Amino acid sequence: MNEQLQPLKKQPRAGKAGRSGTQDDIVYAHIFEAILEQRLAPGTKLSEEALGEIFGVSRTIIRRALSRLAHEGVVLLRPNRGAVVASPSVEEARQVFMARRLVERAITELAVQHATAEQIAELRQMVNDERDSFSRGDRGAGIRLSGEFHLKLAEAAKNTPLISFQRSLVSQTSLIIAQYESGNRSHCSYDEHTQLIDAIEKRDGELAVNLMMHHMDHIDSKLNLDEESASDDLHAVFSHLLQTKKPGRSPAKL
Amino acid sequence: MNEQLQPLKKQPRAGKAGRSGTQDDIVYAHIFEAILEQRLAPGTKLSEEALGEIFGVSRTIIRRALSRLAHEGVVLLRPNRGAVVASPSVEEARQVFMARRLVERAITELAVQHATAEQIAELRQMVNDERDSFSRGDRGAGIRLSGEFHLKLAEAAKNTPLISFQRSLVSQTSLIIAQYESGNRSHCSYDEHTQLIDAIEKRDGELAVNLMMHHMDHIDSKLNLDEESASDDLHAVFSHLLQTKKPGRSPAKL
DNA sequence: AACACTGCGATTGTACACAATGGATGGTGT
DNA sequence: ACACCATCCATTGTGTACAATCGCAGTGTT
Numbered sequence: 001m002n003e004q005l006q007p008l009k010k011q012p013r014a015g016k017a018g019r020s021g022t023q024d025d026i027v028y029a030h031i032f033e034a035i036l037e038q039r040l041a042p043g044t045k046l047s048e049e050a051l052g053e054i055f056g057v058s059r060t061i062i063r064r065a066l067s068r069l070a071h072e073g074v075v076l077l078r079p080n081r082g083a084v085v086a087s088p089s090v091e092e093a094r095q096v097f098m099a100r101r102l103v104e105r106a107i108t109e110l111a112v113q114h115a116t117a118e119q120i121a122e123l124r125q126m127v128n129d130e131r132d133s134f135s136r137g138d139r140g141a142g143i144r145l146s147g148e149f150h151l152k153l154a155e156a157a158k159n160t161p162l163i164s165f166q167r168s169l170v171s172q173t174s175l176i177i178a179q180y181e182s183g184n185r186s187h188c189s190y191d192e193h194t195q196l197i198d199a200i201e202k203r204d205g206e207l208a209v210n211l212m213m214h215h216m217d218h219i220d221s222k223l224n225l226d227e228e229s230a231s232d233d234l235h236a237v238f239s240h241l242l243q244t245k246k247p248g249r250s251p252a253k254l
Numbered sequence: 255m256n257e258q259l260q261p262l263k264k265q266p267r268a269g270k271a272g273r274s275g276t277q278d279d280i281v282y283a284h285i286f287e288a289i290l291e292q293r294l295a296p297g298t299k300l301s302e303e304a305l306g307e308i309f310g311v312s313r314t315i316i317r318r319a320l321s322r323l324a325h326e327g328v329v330l331l332r333p334n335r336g337a338v339v340a341s342p343s344v345e346e347a348r349q350v351f352m353a354r355r356l357v358e359r360a361i362t363e364l365a366v367q368h369a370t371a372e373q374i375a376e377l378r379q380m381v382n383d384e385r386d387s388f389s390r391g392d393r394g395a396g397i398r399l400s401g402e403f404h405l406k407l408a409e410a411a412k413n414t415p416l417i418s419f420q421r422s423l424v425s426q427t428s429l430i431i432a433q434y435e436s437g438n439r440s441h442c443s444y445d446e447h448t449q450l451i452d453a454i455e456k457r458d459g460e461l462a463v464n465l466m467m468h469h470m471d472h473i474d475s476k477l478n479l480d481e482e483s484a485s486d487d488l489h490a491v492f493s494h495l496l497q498t499k500k501p502g503r504s505p506a507k508l
Numbered sequence: 509a510a511c512a513c514t515g516c517g518a519t520t521g522t523a524c525a526c527a528a529t530g531g532a533t534g535g536t537g538t
Numbered sequence: 539a540c541a542c543c544a545t546c547c548a549t550t551g552t553g554t555a556c557a558a559t560c561g562c563a564g565t566g567t568t
Contacts, residue, residue, distance in 0.1 A: 302549080303548095303549075333550090333551090334549085334551075335550080336550065
């Protein structure tokens with residue numbers, strides 16, 4: 001019936017893949033945001049036709065967007081069976097976090113060397129936005145902005161392959177956090193982000209790396225992955241069964 | 255006229271992205287191989303219609319394959335202007351190598367921990383194939399197989415995101431080697447690969463990492479990147495101008 | 509009553525037709 | 539003769555129709 005063709009957040013995010021194709025990027029960004037803000041639960045089926053109707057574009061565009069999302073790991077593309085929001089297993093989550101430690105360490109060291117004053121100012125701005133989101137109670141936006149902070153940091157490292165990889169890792173991390181985070185703990189403490197920026201601004205590489213590693217420790221210590229992951233793990237294992245958007249009464253029949 | 259629909263190397267490469275779509279993967283793999291074996295020079299324009307005719311499929315398939323290749327960094331997708339084989343600049347090459355050092359170190363450490371006897375045997379087989387290619391004088395296949403060795407090593411590390419990243423890095427590295435390697439030096443000495451396997455089999459992590467780092471040193475010491483990169487750099491800068499496959503008399507008119 | 513098989517519906521996979529964009533070429537004016 | 543501009547052509551971008559595939563439900567049999 002009603003189409004959502006209003007550009008919504010048409011922020012000139014020039015740091016993206018550089019594509020000038022607006023339609024493409026809008027659809028991509030919207031689905032991406034919806035997943036990361038947990039408005040689309042893991043396991044939700046993403047019908048091409050339905051999405052095309054929502055965004056007022058043809059399946060061709062939707063298909064490209066889904067393909068990109070699949071390549072980043074936030075969407076699972078099953079041949080002949082359509083796309084679903086990815087639901088990372090515990091093992092996958094651990095692999096992502098291992099890779100992130102690796103990348104974040106390198107990014108931090110490089111950012112200390114290369115970050116410009118302007119980029120540092122932008123980072124501070126992002127932390128502000130993040131804090132605002134959490135104080136506003138918008139957990140989904142907070143998770144997303146926290147991820148974008150780490151992505152911005154990667155841009156300061158001035159290494160294109162690393163940026164690309166980091167984008168994929170951050171996306172998956174956000175999905176994992178949305179899925180596994182225990183309760184209502186402030187998941188990615190923004191004051192740690194502030195301290196990190198301070199260290200980078202002072203060009204103190206060792207301190208910055210230490211802070212980042214502690215930050216990583218905090219993040220996955222808040223998840224239920226490591227030992228007592230029975231309950232949420234079970235949820236993850238069977239999440240592909242409840243593919244409808246209604247989280248109502250599906251698990252009962254197990 | 256004649257279509258190349260024979261599957262050619264239909265090796266059951268199960269380690270890929272898991273897609274069952276054969277057409278898709280065949281086209282992708284063929285273009286990929288052609289680029290890495292330097293049968294398609296950097297800057298060569300990849301016309302959708304021409305490729306579709308060659309492989310006997312529609313432009314839809316070609317487009318998907320090109321999109322995947324673009325995401326891996328071996329193809330450049332210019333909006334409304336078509337796809338060309340990527341021609342990495344010196345700066346891009348250095349970034350790729352920096353990222354590779356990072357990833358290879360981690361992969362080596364993980365492979366020492368997790369590699370199975372079967373995987374080690376496969377690695378040895380790949381080194382044999384690589385040596386055969388070089389002794390046969392097939393430099394292109396050698397470069398490609400050398401890359402696949404590093405990719406196989408990544409699979410032994412048992413970390414999906416790292417494997418995916420490594421695939422992208424190795425692809426771009428092969429392209430860089432094909433573009434910048436000086437003369438006829440044996441670019442990726444396979445005996446270093448053998449030594450590396452030995453260290454992994456003995457589970458000597460420290461030795462393996464040292465060997466890998468020296469291996470990386472050797473690779474980019476053979477390229478003309480670091481200082482005296484004037485001539486080849488110039489070639490890279492202007493390679494997007496000579497987009498035809500005929501390397502005949504294009505640079506003269508400069 | 510439970511299992512297996514077959515037909516149907518829905519959704520994705522592919523090809524093709526049309527629209528839009530960019531570059532090239534030829535003409536004209538100064 | 540050179541530069542500028544308009545038109546044409548080639549190539550890509552997008553939408554849509556048709557074909558193939560898979561899951562599911564209904565039906566029959568053991």
